[in-house]
Amino acid sequence: MLIKKKKSWHIPASEITPEHLFLSRRQFMQGAAALSLSALLAACGGSKAAETAPVGRAPATNADMTPGVVAETMDELGDKLTSYNDIITYNNYYEFSTDKQAVSRLAAGYLTSPWQVEVGGLVNKPGVYDVDDLKSLFDQEERIYRLRCVEAWSMVIPWIGFPMSQLLELVEPKAEAKYLRFETVYDPDNMPGQKSRWYTWPYVEGLRLDEAMNDLAIFATGLYGKDLLPQNGSPIRVVVPWKYGFKSIKSIVKIELVAQQPTSLWMAAAPNEYGFYANVNPEVNHPRWSQATERRIGELSRRPTLKFNGYEEQVAHLYADMDLRRNY
Numbered sequence: 404m405l406i407k408k409k410k411s412w413h414i415p416a417s418e419i420t421p422e423h424l425f426l427s428r429r430q431f432m433q434g435a436a437a438l439s440l441s442a443l444l445a446a447c448g449g450s451k452a453a454e455t456a457p458v459g460r461a462p463a464t465n466a467d468m469t470p471g472v473v474a475e476t477m478d479e480l481g482d483k484l485t486s487y488n489d490i491i492t493y494n495n496y497y498e499f500s501t502d503k504q505a506v507s508r509l510a511a512g513y514l515t516s517p518w519q520v521e522v523g524g525l526v527n528k529p530g531v532y533d534v535d536d537l538k539s540l541f542d543q544e545e546r547i548y549r550l551r552c553v554e555a556w557s558m559v560i561p562w563i564g565f566p567m568s569q570l571l572e573l574v575e576p577k578a579e580a581k582y583l584r585f586e587t588v589y590d591p592d593n594m595p596g597q598k599s600r601w602y603t604w605p606y607v608e609g610l611r612l613d614e615a616m617n618d619l620a621i622f623a624t625g626l627y628g629k630d631l632l633p634q635n636g637s638p639i640r641v642v643v644p645w646k647y648g649f650k651s652i653k654s655i656v657k658i659e660l661v662a663q664q665p666t667s668l669w670m671a672a673a674p675n676e677y678g679f680y681a682n683v684n685p686e687v688n689h690p691r692w693s694q695a696t697e698r699r700i701g702e703l704s705r706r707p708t709l710k711f712n713g714y715e716e717q718v719a720h721l722y723a724d725m726d727l728r729r730n731y
């Protein structure tokens with residue numbers, strides 16, 4: 404008898420609740436207004452990010468689909484690594500597409516070298532860093548983390564990167580600095596999704612400074628023993644594993660230390676659905692679906708979602724005096 408195995412990336416459409424299917428007419432109108440404003444801004448010379456980052460794309464080549472060498476095959480809970488193929492072909496990256504299975508193709512050949520990251524705002528030592536220099540300045544470590552998307556699917560990914568705290572110590576945040584604000588590259592000519600009027604580009608995310616100083620928070624430059632591919636946020640991205648995946652912002656060009664809580668792209672798009680903290684929490688449902696369980700990519704049955712995505716011991720103290728229902 405021939406048993407036809409479902410492809411591991413196949414997920415019945417009924418299980419997926421895309422983050423993007425929510426915009427009301429009012430938000431659509433705001434989006435339209437934002438578009439005409441950004442068109443005006445572009446006419447005035449474009450964004451700073453577009454000037455500091457390389458833009459363009461190389462002819463798409465056959466990307467190497469073989470993983471590199473990893474030190475471990477499981478996370479600390481005994482969950483096995485998601486396959487390299489799933490990690491590089493099932494992606495949320497709205498700058499390229501809202502279709503997870505189209506992102507890797509559309510991002511293929513996107514040029515991410517050389518690449519600079521500007522670190523500024525409320526710091527004593529602002530600077531512009533070449534990603535290659537960051538990689539030699541700080542030891543690169545492997546960190547096996549669970550990634551839990553707010554859409555209720557998850558993966559286990561062996562990242563390569565360095566703790567955020569190391570870069571922060573280098574730039575010396577001032578006493579007034581309370582938050583970090585991250586920005587993804589703005590490059591609509593090469594990122595077709597950025598032509599969409601539904602979102603306020605560039606993608607922005609933020610963390611509280613003490614969250615960023617936590618040892619779990621890293622800047623990732625690789626996974627599965629190799630440099631990141633464009634679809635995973637090459638050449639450098641944030642990874643904060645106790646928060647929903649959307650906090651782990653890809654392909655960053657700017658990090659600013661600020662006094663006020665930044666407004667992320669998702670907070671601007673749907674403030675009633677996405678808050679600043681976005682800590683993984685099975686007890687607080689998304690307004691449109693349950694967060695109690697999740698589907699691990701490559702597995703068939705669902706599993707319970709863990710508070711703080713299983714990192715409670717390391718991070719719960721950061722939120723000791725907070726109401727996690729109000730601060731969602």
Ligand SMILES: Nc1nc2c(c(=O)[nH]1)N[C@H]1C(S)=C(S)[C@@H](COP(=O)(O)O)O[C@H]1N2
Binds near residue numbers: 649
């Ligand atoms: N700039 C940017 N960063 C982003 C996103 C995005 O659309 N744009 N999607 C987020 C979401 S919703 C998730 S779940 C993760 C997915 O990361 P992965 O594709 O590397 O698994 O990236 C996050 N970072």
Ligand SMILES: [Mo]
Binds near residue numbers: 495551552554648
């Ligand atoms: Mo996500």
